Amino acid sequence: MSLRVVLADDHLVLRQGVRALLERHGLEVVAEASDGRAAIEVARELEPDVAVLDIMMPLLNGIDAARQIVEACPHTQVVMLTALEQERLVTDAVRAGVRGFVLKTQAGEDLAQAIEQVSRGGFYVGAGVSQAVVEACRAAAAADHGRLTSRERQVVQLVAEGKSTKQVAALLAITPKTAEFHRARVMKKLNLHDVAGLVRYAIREGLIQP
Incomplete structure (x- = not known):
């Protein structure tokens, strides 16, 4: 396309x-x-x-x-x-x-x-x-590399808490497409390849409790 x-x-x-x-x-x-x-x-x-x-x-x-x-x-x-x-x-x-x-x-x-x-x-x-x-x-x-925006940090926290893309979108009042974009951009910035890595990052940054 x-x-x-x-x-x-x-x-x-x-x-x-x-x-x-x-x-x-x-x-x-x-x-x-x-x-x-x-x-x-x-x-x-x-x-x-x-x-x-x-x-x-x-x-x-x-x-x-x-x-x-x-x-x-x-x-x-x-x-x-x-x-x-x-x-x-x-x-x-x-x-x-x-x-x-x-x-x-x-x-x-x-x-x-x-x-x-x-x-x-x-x-x-x-x-x-x-x-x-x-x-x-x-x-x-x-x-730009490795520095997350406020919105990206919100997405990290919600994904690390186990929220789905649709749930993240609803909670942040954005479209699922935008939520998925933020998630993909975060993974690229942080050089992460799975949700487990994102959870570890969120714990390390104090975004969620271990």
């Missing part, structure tokens, strides 16, 4: 060109948006695999839109379209949860590769992007 993508940029011609390019690579563009607020709305509604955002958009910029999309749709990854003069914003974008950076001037093969890579949980830095961006992404990846 092809990856589902939301594309947000305030320039219609650029959106049309990028959409055609992505579709040639077998990716499905499920919605377009012309500003940051609209991007958040369609992401919440459609829960795409990847959201491609322009860093500068009206009503709400790409970085703040990315932050809200990541919070509302934890399984949606974000790729940022950027320009060389905007690289000072990269650290903020990484902190907001952006996992891929592609220069608009290189938005050809690079963008399709970025979408594929971030959808698998990796980081992607396109050709022509400076070493500073690479280092910011490396630092974020290192910090």
